[in-house]
Amino acid sequence: MLRQSLPLLLPFFLGFLALLNVNLALGRLIGGGFSAEENPFTPKASLVRYWNKEIRSESPRSEFLLSKASPLSAVDSASFAKLAAVDSLPTRLPEFCSAANLFCFPDLGASLEKHTDDVKFSVYDQKNFTNYGTTRAGGVDSFKNYSQDSNVVADSFRRYSRDSAGHDDKFSNYATSSNVVEESFNSYGGSTAGGSGTFTNYHNDVNNPTSTFTSYSDSAIRTQTFKTYSRDANAGSGQSFTSYGKHGTGDVDDFSSYAVNSNVVGSGFANYGTHGHVANESFTNYGIDSNVPQNNFRSYGSEGNAATQTFSNYRDRSNVGDDRFSSYAKNSNAEKVNFVNYGQTFNPGSDTFTGYGKGAKGHKIGFKTYGVNTTFKDYAKKGVEFAKYNQTMPLSDGKSVNRWIEPGKFFREAMLKEGNTIPMPDIRDKMPKRSFLPRNIISKLPFSASKIADIKRIFGAGDNSTMERIISDALSECERSPSAGETKRCVGSAEDMIDFATSVLGRSLELRTTENIAGSKQKVMIGKVRGINGGKVTKSVSCHQSLYPYLLYYCHSVPKVRVYESDLLDPKTKSKINHGVAICHIDTSAWGASHGAFAALGSRPGQIEVCHWIFENDMTWTIAD
Secondary structure, X not given: OHHHHHHXXXXXXXXXXXXXXXXXXXXXXXXXXXXXXXXXXXXXXXXXXXXXXXXXXXXOOOHHHHOOOOOOOHHHHHHHHHHHHOOOHHHHHHHHHHHHOOOXXXXXXXXXXXXXXXXXXXXXXXXXXXXXXXXXXXXXXXXXXXXXXXXXXXXXXXXXXXXXEOOEEEEEEEOOOOOEEEEEEEOOOOOOEEEEEXXXXXXXXXXXXXXXXXXXXXXXXXXXXXXXXXXXXXXXXXXXXXXXXXXXXXXXEEEEEEOOXXXXXXXXXEOOOOOOEOOEEEEXXXXXXXXXXXXXXXXXXXXXXXXXXXXXXXXXXXXXXXEEEEOOOOOOEXXXXXXXXXXXXXXXXXXXXXOOOOOOEOOEXXXXXXXXXXXXXXXXXXXXXXXXXXXXXXXXXXXXXXXXXXXXXXXXXXXXXXXXXXXXXXXXXXXXXXXOOOHHHHOOOOOOHHHHHHHHHHOOOOOOOHHHHHHHHHHHHHHOOOOOOOEEEEEOOHHHHHHHHHHHHOOOEEEEOOOOOOOOOOEEEEEEEEEHHHHOOEOEEEEEEEOOOOOEEXXXXXXXXXXXXXXXXXXXXXXXXEEEEEXXXXXXXXXXXXXXXXXXXXXXXXXXXXXXXXXXXXXXXXXXX
């Protein structure tokens, strides 16, 4: 019986042996034995083979880079690649985002029901509050520790507290220490009578904050307080207030400690207080110690009656940035605007006042102790007073550094000396955790500003949404012209990164990154230091993360750099806690005068070299040493 079956079984055994030989061969390419858990057809296995093929170096392959490989299984990788080829990924977006470890905003569930009793929310997030508190009479709704320490926050407060009477809303510790935050407050407190809205510790220490307040307290008689708002925030389009307090009566709005010590955060106030009656707005400690603040006040206080606006300590000690006040107090009656300590910055930016007080009657606009580099166009020549206008303002000497320039963020090459104790900046990666996409998928996805509509559809980005801004910002940075001497490319797959690095440096190279985050925001002692290429000027390719749905790196090579590795020690115990990689830019002549390095170190472009550490999850490639 067995003898009769052998001819039938022989093709099966030959096929099995052939497949086994393929698997064993691939296993050797991967570097080690092959097991069922190490499928040779996964994106990670493919990356290992690509590394072995493209990089000619005795140095071991980078486990750091391999950790960024797509976690997709072989089956999922092939399946999603087929969907991408026929433009059908959006049909399985949640699945795709989860399986490929992408950054996608979650879909909000159904709106919470209306309520009649006072509600206290604690440790609460990712909810849909639509029509919440609408038409409530009295009562208090409070949100405490809301969306705190989260990676991706997407909340919706639409038509919140509209048409209520005597109703109070309190938001404490909202989205504090979160990463990418998007909240939408539409029709907030509209047509209310009495009551108050309080935002305390709102968006503090947030990376990429975005809040949209549309029709905020329009036609209302209400008090709003924004206290400690967006403090220590980083790189967001910030907060947009559209139609704020329009047709309000007796509104009292207080913005205290707004965007203090923040980095590249913008605020937009449009139709603010338009047609307001006896309103009182106060901006105190607004944008203090900030880096490149972007504030836009359009149609602010226009056609208002007997309103008072006070800007105290506005943009003091900030670095460059841009403020625009358009149609401010236009056609108003008996408005009073006070700018006290406005723009007292060591490194001036741009302030544009257009149509300021035009057509106003009985107004009084006072500027007291006003900063430099300001343009006033088309403004009322009467009723505007300048008590003290600074025509010159010296650059920082490096001794009094703005708080936004974190100690240790930039340093001189001489500081990399064994035994020195220096401050270490916060080198933690604050981006959402993501992975590369495999090449068979990313090659089928559009990546161009001209294709942004297609990209938005693929990743579910709505119009004017945070995701749209994230995508647009990344595309703009990737498509901008390189600076003098720079070679650049954005890469969304590890294979593309290897291709770029080898095109610049050749195939004998090494990848380096700082070992961990130990020592962040503390003082560290410099241990043994080693200069790559003997400490001589060398070529390198540095890759920095960009925020995008999949893991995207901005890789570039700039001329005249020196690269160093150094042990980092605990200053007290002298024990090793980290191994850092630093790059020193020897030629800074093409850098802008407003670069934070010069404010921190006290010099100008081309006069000094500037060094910085490679942060967590960033990397630099060099020729094998």
